[in-house]
Amino acid sequence: MRRVLVVSPHFPPVSAADMQRVRMLLPFLGRNGWQAEVLAVDPDKVLAPMDPWSVGTLPPGLKVHHANALGRRLARVPGLGTLGMRALPALARTGDRLLAGGGFDLVYFSTTAFEVHMLGPRWKRRFGVPFVMDYQDAWVSDYYREHPEVPVPGGRLKYAIVSAMHRWMEPRVLRECAGITSVSPEYPRQLARRYPGIAPLPALVQPFPGAPADFGRLPEVAPADRPYEPGDGRRHWVYVGRGGSDMARALRGLFMALRDHADEALLASLTLHFIGTSYAGAGKGSKTIAPLAAEYGLAHIVEESTDRIDYARALWCLRNADALIVPGSDDPAYTASKIYPYLLARRPLLAIFHARSTVVELIEKVAGAVCVPFSDTLPAAELAGRIAGRWLEEDAHRRVVPLDTEAFHPYSDAGCAADLAQFLDACVERAAGGAGR
Numbered sequence: 488m489r490r491v492l493v494v495s496p497h498f499p500p501v502s503a504a505d506m507q508r509v510r511m512l513l514p515f516l517g518r519n520g521w522q523a524e525v526l527a528v529d530p531d532k533v534l535a536p537m538d539p540w541s542v543g544t545l546p547p548g549l550k551v552h553h554a555n556a557l558g559r560r561l562a563r564v565p566g567l568g569t570l571g572m573r574a575l576p577a578l579a580r581t582g583d584r585l586l587a588g589g590g591f592d593l594v595y596f597s598t599t600a601f602e603v604h605m606l607g608p609r610w611k612r613r614f615g616v617p618f619v620m621d622y623q624d625a626w627v628s629d630y631y632r633e634h635p636e637v638p639v640p641g642g643r644l645k646y647a648i649v650s651a652m653h654r655w656m657e658p659r660v661l662r663e664c665a666g667i668t669s670v671s672p673e674y675p676r677q678l679a680r681r682y683p684g685i686a687p688l689p690a691l692v693q694p695f696p697g698a699p700a701d702f703g704r705l706p707e708v709a710p711a712d713r714p715y716e717p718g719d720g721r722r723h724w725v726y727v728g729r730g731g732s733d734m735a736r737a738l739r740g741l742f743m744a745l746r747d748h749a750d751e752a753l754l755a756s757l758t759l760h761f762i763g764t765s766y767a768g769a770g771k772g773s774k775t776i777a778p779l780a781a782e783y784g785l786a787h788i789v790e791e792s793t794d795r796i797d798y799a800r801a802l803w804c805l806r807n808a809d810a811l812i813v814p815g816s817d818d819p820a821y822t823a824s825k826i827y828p829y830l831l832a833r834r835p836l837l838a839i840f841h842a843r844s845t846v847v848e849l850i851e852k853v854a855g856a857v858c859v860p861f862s863d864t865l866p867a868a869e870l871a872g873r874i875a876g877r878w879l880e881e882d883a884h885r886r887v888v889p890l891d892t893e894a895f896h897p898y899s900d901a902g903c904a905a906d907l908a909q910f911l912d913a914c915v916e917r918a919a920g921g922a923g924r
Contacts (some may be wrong), residue, residue, distance in 0.1 A: 501535050595619050723810075733817050749875075
């Protein structure tokens with residue numbers, strides 16, 4: 488049995504998107520030859536909602552080591568206030584102590600607090616333990632540079648400072664890395680183009696898994712905590728996830744389809760809920776979807792709440808919706824791993840994604856949804872017509888598309904854990920072979 492130290496600063500009971508991969512895979516790593524321990528940040532030092540439900544999904548006996556972090560007030564300082572920077576010294580000390588004791592074969596960084604990945608080379612030099620990095624998002628992104636018309640979350644000054652830091656950090660970590668996991672096939676290609684002097688790294692492309700068991704242990708949500716009330720006579724179409732201007736193309740197609748093609752009876756009974764659309768703190772987010780709906784005269788049927796909600800409540804929203812909608816980004820590399828719980832919710836589902844997104848290929852394999860792709864040049868009216876034809880005119884919003892569970896297994900928590908364990912084995916063996924030459 489090999490041992491891996493999983494570095495995930497966000498970890499239950501913290502509710503954050505970047506800890507969901509390891510949360511779902513941990514129960515299955517042991518049966519695939521890997522004993523895991525987790526290094527996380529003290530939940531009291533994390534600026535994120537809490538979700539006690541998620542603790543009950545962890546494997547019994549899991550060892551979780553918590554490190555401290557500098558005060559939350561530093562979160563306002565550009566470049567220095569991220570969780571990765573605030574927790575870096577404490578994570579380094581705690582990791583030093585754990586790795587000095589020996590017995591770990593690998594360190595696996597699974598977090599979008601990318602500054603923490605700087606500890607990989609440190610621990611490799613001090614303790615001879617190889618490390619693998621998880622690219623759940625791009626560490627260095629050219630998206631806002633290539634799209635100057637798109638507003639930058641947090642402002643361009645903060646973005647410029649953080650981006651400069653990340654461009655300095657990334658190649659220094661990659662040179663020492665034993666391999667990467669990536670939610671998108673585009674990220675390894677971007678790295679190869681950005682750093683041609685660094686040999687291509689072994690890579691496992693693996694979006695976040697789906698966890699079928701999550702829907703079997705959903706908590707009851709009190710009426711006061713529900714974003715909508717099922718069975719109140721209205722039809723509730725639901726999306727839970729981030730918004731942003733990069734989703735405008737997909738959303739314009741949807742809103743135009745409803746305005747121009749939906750019958751009056753449907754519109755009279757319909758409410759669209761967009762929940763948790765901003766990463767800003769509670770009450771601080773800016774709406775990016777409701778203003779688009781207003782442009783198409785649909786403000787009266789669209790409700791947008793920018794505040795994030797915990798994962799358990801998000802699953803409740805998916806399971807109890809009359810239909811689900813997932814708008815995709817105009818960035819082809821955007822994978823939207825949240826598509827898996829949408830598919831597992833077994834509700835009528837509309838996915839509107841860039842034609843080069845891996846989501847389109849996934850749904851072709853496993854079904855479970857009506858998928859309407861778009862391209863960079865497809866006019867909004869034509870996209871709206873396709874959505875109307877496949878979602879509205881055929882009444883697909885009232886029917887569940889069956890999910891091919893056998894085809895879905897490789898994307899499940901059990902299937903992904905087996906693939907990840909095999910990849911980690913290969914990384915350890917490759918690192919050991921390199922050390923012996």
